[in-house]
Amino acid sequence: MTERPATGFTKKHLAIVLAGGVAGVIAGLAGVYGIGALTGNAGRGEARDAACRPAVELARKLAPLARGEVAAVNVAKSPLRVPDLAFHDAGGKPLTLDHWRGKTVLLNLWATWCVPCRKEMPALDALEQRLGGPGFEVVAINIDTRDPDKPKAFLKEVGVEKLAYYADPQAKVFQDLKAIGRAFGMPTTLLVDPQGCELGTIAGPAEWASEDAVKLVQAAIGK
Secondary structure, eight states: OOOOOTTOOOHHHHHHHHHHHHHHHHHHHHOSTTTOOOOOSTTSOOOOOGGGHHHHHHHHHHGGGOOGGGTTOEEOSSOOBOOOOEEEETTOOEEEGGGGTTSEEEEEEEOTTOHHHHHHHHHHHHHHHHHOBTTEEEEEEEOOOSOTHHHHHHHHHTTOOSSOOEEOTTOHHHHHHHHTTOOSSSSEEEEEOTTSBEEEEEESOOOTTSHHHHHHHHHHHTO
16 A cells, blocks of 8 residues: 555554454464455345345355465355445546446455565456456556555556556555455455456455466356
């Protein structure tokens, strides 16, 4: 979210890092990717949305494909509509997740100070290049809060070309997902169906350019 200043973190940065520490404890218990898996939807108090029941059925079919490089993906077990997250595009135009209604989305939160986030950006770019189109998009939202030019420069530096640039310099998207138990640290990634319903969530990085990831996403979009 913010650059790492020599004198320390901002309060908001510290909150996310502490959240990541909680995820680390979960990781020690779960032993998955060293970061940990979510424990499912039950008991977190989120509203059950009847319109998202078909997403749970699709998620059940996706479960056998959550393996190998994407074994840490936790498929949805009860209906959950993802909040209509607000952010903006490279030109500053306000957007919300509802803008992608009708399209399957791999929603990713990242920051330049998050080393695993930086490492997986080229893979996310490769996934967008391979599967991006009318029915699917990787929506990667940067949450750096201080220097808006730094994340753009980083993406150019590592050769990311296919991903559109989206950002939330207030990092409210992280807090909104944390409030429903879907963000514990960085990176955070959700697979969202065309109705805005959760199909799966992963806390931590994944090799999104792998065949395992491609097969999972293809199944989600019906290819």
